[in-house]
Amino acid sequence: MADDKKTIVVFSGDLDRAMAALIIARGAAAMGNQVTLFFTFWGLNLLRKPAPPPVRKTLLEAMFGWMMPRGAGKAVLSKLHMGGMGTAMMQHVMRTKNVPTLPEMLREAREFGVTFIACTMSMDVMGIKAEELIDGVEFGGVAAYLGSADEANVNLFI
Amino acid sequence: MADDKKTIVVFSGDLDRAMAALIIARGAAAMGNQVTLFFTFWGLNLLRKPAPPPVRKTLLEAMFGWMMPRGAGKAVLSKLHMGGMGTAMMQHVMRTKNVPTLPEMLREAREFGVTFIACTMSMDVMGIKAEELIDGVEFGGVAAYLGSADEANVNLFI
Amino acid sequence: MADDKKTIVVFSGDLDRAMAALIIARGAAAMGNQVTLFFTFWGLNLLRKPAPPPVRKTLLEAMFGWMMPRGAGKAVLSKLHMGGMGTAMMQHVMRTKNVPTLPEMLREAREFGVTFIACTMSMDVMGIKAEELIDGVEFGGVAAYLGSADEANVNLFI
Numbered sequence: 001m002a003d004d005k006k007t008i009v010v011f012s013g014d015l016d017r018a019m020a021a022l023i024i025a026r027g028a029a030a031m032g033n034q035v036t037l038f039f040t041f042w043g044l045n046l047l048r049k050p051a052p053p054p055v056r057k058t059l060l061e062a063m064f065g066w067m068m069p070r071g072a073g074k075a076v077l078s079k080l081h082m083g084g085m086g087t088a089m090m091q092h093v094m095r096t097k098n099v100p101t102l103p104e105m106l107r108e109a110r111e112f113g114v115t116f117i118a119c120t121m122s123m124d125v126m127g128i129k130a131e132e133l134i135d136g137v138e139f140g141g142v143a144a145y146l147g148s149a150d151e152a153n154v155n156l157f158i
Numbered sequence: 159m160a161d162d163k164k165t166i167v168v169f170s171g172d173l174d175r176a177m178a179a180l181i182i183a184r185g186a187a188a189m190g191n192q193v194t195l196f197f198t199f200w201g202l203n204l205l206r207k208p209a210p211p212p213v214r215k216t217l218l219e220a221m222f223g224w225m226m227p228r229g230a231g232k233a234v235l236s237k238l239h240m241g242g243m244g245t246a247m248m249q250h251v252m253r254t255k256n257v258p259t260l261p262e263m264l265r266e267a268r269e270f271g272v273t274f275i276a277c278t279m280s281m282d283v284m285g286i287k288a289e290e291l292i293d294g295v296e297f298g299g300v301a302a303y304l305g306s307a308d309e310a311n312v313n314l315f316i
Numbered sequence: 317m318a319d320d321k322k323t324i325v326v327f328s329g330d331l332d333r334a335m336a337a338l339i340i341a342r343g344a345a346a347m348g349n350q351v352t353l354f355f356t357f358w359g360l361n362l363l364r365k366p367a368p369p370p371v372r373k374t375l376l377e378a379m380f381g382w383m384m385p386r387g388a389g390k391a392v393l394s395k396l397h398m399g400g401m402g403t404a405m406m407q408h409v410m411r412t413k414n415v416p417t418l419p420e421m422l423r424e425a426r427e428f429g430v431t432f433i434a435c436t437m438s439m440d441v442m443g444i445k446a447e448e449l450i451d452g453v454e455f456g457g458v459a460a461y462l463g464s465a466d467e468a469n470v471n472l473f474i
Contacts, residue, residue, distance in 0.1 A: 009314070011178055013237075016357050020327055020473075023437070027458035041174050042237055060251055067238055079329075079358055080383055090441070093376055097440055121181070124255055125248070142185035149312045154465045156325070156473040157178075157314040167472070169336055171395075199332050200395055218409055225396055279339070282413055283406070300343035307470045315336075315472040 005034045005152035009145065012158055013042035013069060014078035015087060015102060021158045022105035028154075029112035036148040037109070038140075040119035044128055046072045046106065047118055052132040061127020068126070071134075072102040110136050117144055163192045163310035167303065170316055171200035171227060172236035173245060173260060179316045180263035186312075187270035194306040195267070196298075198277035202286055204230045204264065205276055210290040219285020226284070229292075230260040268294050275302055321350045321468035325461065328474055329358035329385060330394035331403060331418060337474045338421035344470075345428035352464040353425070354456075356435035360444055362388045362422065363434055368448040377443025384442070387450075388418040426452050433460055 006028045010021045025035045039047055050071045057065065069075055080086035094101065100108065110116065117140045118133055130139065138144075149155045164186045168179045183193045197205055208229045215223065227233055238244035252259065258266065268274065275298045276291055288297065296302075307313045322344045326337045341351045355363055366387045373381065385391055396402035410417065416424065426432065433456045434449055446455065454460075465471045 009178070009182075011175070011316075017327070020325070020357060023458055024325075024461070028462055031459065031462060033462075041178060060247060063247070064251075067244070086383070089376060089379070093380075093441055093443075099437070099441060121257070125251055125257060127251075142181055143189065145182070146186055146189060146191075146312075154462075154471050155312050155314065156471065157316050158327075158473050167336070167340075169333070169474075199336060218405060221405070222409075225402070279415070283409055283415060285409075300339055301347065303340070304344055304347060304349075304470075313470050313472065315474050 004032060005036075005148070006154045007036045007038060007145070007148045007152045007156075009157045010037050010039045010043035010046065011041050012078070013045040013075055015075040015090070016077050016079070017158050018043070018046055018072065018075055018102055019105065021156075022102065022109055024156070025114050026105060026109050026112055029109065029114050034113075034115075035109075036115040036117060036152070038117045038119060038145045038148070039137075040122045042068070044118060044122050044126065045069050046075060046102070047116065047133045047137055048128065049132055049134055050074075055129040055131055057127050057129075064126050065128070072106050075102055106134075119145075162190060163194075163306070164312045165194045165196065165303070165306045165310045165314070167315045168195050168197045168201035168204065169199050170236070171203040171233055173233040173248070174235050174237070175316050176201070176204055176230065176233055176260055177263065179314075180260065180267055182314070183272050184263060184267050184270060187267065187272050192271075192273070193267075194273040194275060194310070196275045196277060196303045196306070197295075198280045200226070202276060202280050202284065203227050204233060204260070205274065205291045205295055206286065207290055207292055208232075213287040213289055215285050215287075222284050223286070230264050233260055264292070275306075277303075320348060321352075321464070322470045323352045323354060323461070323464045323468045323472075325473045326353050326355045326359035326362065327357050328394070329361040329391055331391040331406070332393050332395070333474050334359070334362055334388065334391055334418055335421065337472075338418065338425055340472070341430050342421060342425050342428060345425065345430050350429075350431070351425075352431045352433060352468070354433045354435060354461045354464070355453075356438045358384070360434060360438050360442065360449075361385050362391060362418070363432065363449045363453055364444065365448055365450055366390075371445040371447055373443050373445075380442050381444070388422050391418055422450075433464075435461075
């Protein structure tokens with residue numbers, strides 16, 4: 001156990017929850033922590049490229065792909081989304097307050113050295129291929145997560 | 159504190175979140191950890207028997223019982239449920255990928271020695287009786303949870 | 317790290333999740349722990365006064381204020397809300413079982429010495445002013461949270 005390691009399971013792909021995860025991750029990294037984000041289930045969608053290369057998928061995999069937001073720029077609020085109006089309002093307010101957008105937060109987190117791990121089991125179930133994800137992402141399963149969590153002093157599930 | 163204990167509060171009864179909890183629990187137990195799952199609120203529904211014995215309930219307790227899913231086999235996705243279609247798609251994909259169903263994951267977790275604690279306060283509020291829950295479940299309140307959490311090095315709330 | 321410190325990020329403003337956070341916080345404080353609750357995003361609404369003094373807001377800030385529940389007494393269930401009926405049923409059952417209401421739980425937690433920190437970044441984005449929040453709340457950002465979390469042996473995100 002070390003006081004300078006943190007892990008967060010990013011299960012949610014919602015704009016608000018993802019922002020909370022990234023703000024904590026970025027803050028911890030800026031304070032000298034080694035931070036690992038483990039993206040799983042809906043959280044995987046945050047790592048999708050907006051314009052991925054063509055990949056082979058089954059029909060069901062393709063359908064899941066269409067139904068889920070493609071990338072952090074498409075994430076929406078878990079509450080008050082209101083057909084897009086609430087999410088747009090929140091993004092407008094964030095711009096006026098100089099809060100970075102979610103894609104910017106992801107980029108900054110990686111620049112701060114935060115480790116991104118994409119959950120391989122979720123990728124398999126949801127039919128998401130490695131080429132569809134942004135660069136700099138590592139791949140791992142629950143053992144990789146638990147290995148990091150065992151060494152961290154703060155572990156969150158968001 | 160020991161490096162080989164983990165606790166998870168299973169607050170959610172959603173299929174996706176429950177799967178995440180069980181996959182982490184099963185993985186940790188397989189790696190030699192003592193894992194305690196504390197089922198509370200909606201998570202309690204995961205422990206309900208599909209065909210429970212008759213129990214005495216007030217009208218309100220019976221109504222809550224009818225409105226909530228009876229057992230892990232009835233859990234639905236928190237997103238993309240789409241009147242059942244999304245949940246059925248996910249379950250179909252999981253079968254084709256040889257991912258165990260949620261009821262199977264619960265059974266495997268218990269076989270791996272994971273401790274299941276049902277939150278007695280939630281049972282009281284929701285009118286769920288001990289006889290309605292699957293076998294092998296222990297009963298406890300917040301003090302039991304905190305006792306386990308104090309000894310664990312990874313504590314999650316899902 | 318000390319065995320007697322706990323932190324909870326209260327991200328959700330839902331009645332059920334807030335109750336879970338407060339029950340854990342109150343239980344831990346009663347067992348002699350120093351507990352810090354960090355209220356952020358929707359969780360901030362739990363700290364709003366039902367009848368706040370007039371404050372200057374932009375139109376967007378005022379709109380967010382109108383759309384979000386004003387105070388813990390207005391929190392609703394994340395599931396089974398059913399246009400208010402499910403939430404009212406739950407509150408009725410809680411009264412008959414002598415479970416405190418959410419506003420009472422908040423008051424009791426503070427009487428037990430639980431520290432409440434309102435996330436200043438969320439306040440800024442949502443346009444919530446300090447005068448709108450209940451008394452006895454401290455203010456801080458992610459660094460304050462991480463400082464507390466580093467000293468705690470149980471850290472949850474709810």
